[in-house]
Amino acid sequence: MTRTKLWLGALAFSVAALGTQVHAEANRVQFPKDLDDLVHYATIRRGEVTEHIMTTREAVDAVKNGQPIPDGTHFVLVDHRDGKVHRYFVMQKGEGWGNDYPESRRTDDWQFQWFWADKSVNMDENTARCQSCHSSRSGENFLYTFDALGAFDGAVIE
Secondary structure, eight states: OOHHHHHHHHHHHHHHHHTOOOOOOOOSOOOOSOGGGSEEEEEEEETTEEEEEEEOHHHHHHHHTTOOOOTTOEEEEEEEETTEEEEEEEEEEOTTGGGGSOGGGOBTBEEEEEEETTSOBOTTSOHHHHHHHHGGGGGGTTOTTHHHHHHOSSSOBO
16 A cells, blocks of 8 residues: 555544545645746636646647647646736646545546645645546546647637
């Protein structure tokens, strides 16, 4: 059993014993080293919130060519409010990462994490909810912007 599985099991037991709601959990997602290396391919506006969605050039090319998105890929949603970064949502893929979770929670080998504007982990977010929501997009590689990614021609899709 991996250290992550042991930690997740201990956390779940502790939370159940205390009757506390689970929020962010330890996982393998790391904040990308340099956001400037990512391709901004879509922008979504929700009222006063603007979300810029970015990924690697390799992920764009893979989707366009009908190939699997490579392990190590990051997708980053940059959540802007009042003209500044409020938080980041990061989706990262790694070989075998799905095995860290029971079958009912797997989103292939994708894992999810929220980060504050200072890039520290946002422990107030429920990352199990991220998996639950993204699982509905299994036919689109668990991405809500899969079609936009395939249609991306260099101009940000809004």
